[in-house]
Amino acid sequence: MEVVRSESGVRSEKIAAPVATVIARTKRFQVWFIRVCSSILLWTCLVQLLTVGELWHPSFMANTTVSIVKSPHHPPPRLPLRNYTSNGYLKVSCNGGLNQMRSAICDMVAVARLLNLTLVVPELDKTSFWADNSTFEEIFDVKHFIDSLRDEVRIVRRLPKRFNRKYRYRVFEMPPVSWSQEKYYLQQILPLFSKRKVLHFNKTDTRLANNGISIDLQKVRCRVNFQALKFTPEIESLGYKLVRILQERGPFVALHLRYEMDMLAFSGCTHGCTKEEAKELKRLRYAYPWWREKEIVSKERRSQGLCPLTPEETALILLALGFDKDTQIYIAAGEIYGSERRLAVLRAAYPRIVRKEMLLDPGELQQFQNHSSQMAALDFMVSIASDTFIPTYYGNMAKVVEGHRRYRGFKKTILLDRKRLVELLDLHQNGTLSWNEFAVAVGSAHEKRMGQPTRRRVIADKPKEEDYFYANPQECLCEGANCDDLLGPGNSSSIR
Numbered sequence: 001m002e003v004v005r006s007e008s009g010v011r012s013e014k015i016a017a018p019v020a021t022v023i024a025r026t027k028r029f030q031v032w033f034i035r036v037c038s039s040i041l042l043w044t045c046l047v048q049l050l051t052v053g054e055l056w057h058p059s060f061m062a063n064t065t066v067s068i069v070k071s072p073h074h075p076p077p078r079l080p081l082r083n084y085t086s087n088g089y090l091k092v093s094c095n096g097g098l099n100q101m102r103s104a105i106c107d108m109v110a111v112a113r114l115l116n117l118t119l120v121v122p123e124l125d126k127t128s129f130w131a132d133n134s135t136f137e138e139i140f141d142v143k144h145f146i147d148s149l150r151d152e153v154r155i156v157r158r159l160p161k162r163f164n165r166k167y168r169y170r171v172f173e174m175p176p177v178s179w180s181q182e183k184y185y186l187q188q189i190l191p192l193f194s195k196r197k198v199l200h201f202n203k204t205d206t207r208l209a210n211n212g213i214s215i216d217l218q219k220v221r222c223r224v225n226f227q228a229l230k231f232t233p234e235i236e237s238l239g240y241k242l243v244r245i246l247q248e249r250g251p252f253v254a255l256h257l258r259y260e261m262d263m264l265a266f267s268g269c270t271h272g273c274t275k276e277e278a279k280e281l282k283r284l285r286y287a288y289p290w291w292r293e294k295e296i297v298s299k300e301r302r303s304q305g306l307c308p309l310t311p312e313e314t315a316l317i318l319l320a321l322g323f324d325k326d327t328q329i330y331i332a333a334g335e336i337y338g339s340e341r342r343l344a345v346l347r348a349a350y351p352r353i354v355r356k357e358m359l360l361d362p363g364e365l366q367q368f369q370n371h372s373s374q375m376a377a378l379d380f381m382v383s384i385a386s387d388t389f390i391p392t393y394y395g396n397m398a399k400v401v402e403g404h405r406r407y408r409g410f411k412k413t414i415l416l417d418r419k420r421l422v423e424l425l426d427l428h429q430n431g432t433l434s435w436n437e438f439a440v441a442v443g444s445a446h447e448k449r450m451g452q453p454t455r456r457r458v459i460a461d462k463p464k465e466e467d468y469f470y471a472n473p474q475e476c477l478c479e480g481a482n483c484d485d486l487l488g489p490g491n492s493s494s495i496r
Contacts, residue, residue: 079151088193089159090117091171091200095125098139098373098380099396103470104204106224109153110217111208114182115190118154121145122204124373129262129288132372139373141230148228152220163198172196175203179463181212210469211458221469222476225400226407231377238364239381245359246382252328254386255318256379256401258308258393261337268296269307277338305419308393311342313425315349317416318390320442328352330386332379332397334372356382389451390414399471405451406472413451420445453477455487 092108094101105122112119121142126133136142146155163169172192177184192199201207208221231239246252264270265284270277278298285291301307309317318327329350336342347353356378357365368374376397383389383401391398394415405411421442428438456474459466478486 078147082151082153084116084154086118086154087116087190088118088196089120089156089163089198090115091120091123091159091198092204093123093125093200093202094204096128096205097125097396098376099400100205101125101373102225102229102400103396104207105229106221106470107206107208108201108204109149109155109224109228110213110220111176111185111189113153113220114185114217115193117193118156120159121155121157128290132370132374134371134373137232138371139232139235139377141232144230145228148230149224152223159198169198171198171200173200173202176201176207178206179209180207181209182214182217206463210456210463210466215475218469218473218475222407222473225470225473226404226476231381234367235374235377236381238360238368239378241364242356242359242378242382243385246328246330246354247385249328251387252330253318253323253388253390254330254332254379254383255314256383256389256391256393256398257311257314257331257333257336258391258395258398259311259336259338259342260334263308263393263395264337266291267307268293268298268301270298271302271307272310272312272342273338302422303419305417305422307418307422309416309418309421311336311346313421314392315346316425316428316438317421317442319349320439321414321446322439322443323350325350326352328354330382331355332383334375384408384411386411388412388414390416392416393418399468402451403468403470403473406453406477410451410453414446415449415451417445417449453486453488 090108090112092104094104096104101122101124108122109119111117121136124132124134124136124139136145142157146157149155159171163171176189189199230236261281261284264273265281265288268281268285270281273281285296286294298307318329327350329352331353340347343353356375365375368378380397380401383397384404389401389405389412391401398415402413402415405413424433424438424441424445427433428435433441454472456467456469456472474483474487477483
């Protein structure tokens, strides 16, 4: 059968064809438009989330982190590489605990900068009392350390192969002189590199003076301490979590209760210990050859203010300083000698005492167990972030934390006058001083020991007795004329 199309039908098809094409194009445009809008919306949301994330970044991070933390989505631009001819390689082995090694690393970077050397990533102490075999890379972010100082000093992870023993190269080892000035390194150490391309400093504690160092070199020490020495992501993540848990519960005090076995054995302080414990501590002191002083009279040492306060004494001092029973206290320390038995009085006075082991799951701490320096790093972060920091002994951790808290806005740090406190404690406990008299005396003794701005105390020819640079890095806390306003007259702290 023949299909007959009308003239109007043909005309309708001719009209429908372009209409269909237009409709199809319109639909494709709509799909494309929706996709574009969706993409723009998604990217806008992502940017907003990143921005809010950085703004929301918990405030304690600014207080606890040892360096400037950047979002992983926005890596900081690489610093320009300092161009200089290296005079040789400096290899260093740090000795002591975490914070003693930390200060030493800062000093050695400054020495490498002064002498135009290439620094090998420092080795950490593995033979001390703590027997921690952690490497630099297991505690500090080694890439950040190298990159953040590349405009100051060249740092390599290891010596070139040609300097290995395998190739019969013998590296010259020596301990630099303690508390040395720049002149010593320029005149005594630098010439050694003309004959030996590698020097190994096998001891690094307090090898650079507190004072008399050029302002530029002092600022290098600060830059290493406050920016370059950043803990590993694993340590920082857990440290931030600890701080967040504590802050969610309210303000808290970080109590560096240095009543630990190594401190008591080293110092010879046995006040409050049983006879058996005193004998154990003495045996331990004799067992470690690097603790040179063996025969120590504990009573004399305590009266001189050279002993850490006991947990029982600490409870009385905190009460006298006005900390009420509801105060949240984080114990920033290792195992307390005598364990819970010696903490009973302190815990009765302050029921809200906590330790990291109480706040975290065992699994979270498992990787740090048996690594005292990594555990100390967690306490270090919490101590810097705390509302108040109180050390019961003025050792390396107390000093370095104090310096960080000054750098971060002179946060409250109560530096206990142990010699005065021992006098007051004995007078109160023998009935000479009433509680009110005791509390008033303790308070007045510490009015100016709260971490306020002050100049570093200088004692000529007695560096051990003067203020430690890392406890009060005044050169890095102010600029020029502002220092007099903040710290007081320039020469008021010098003692001759």
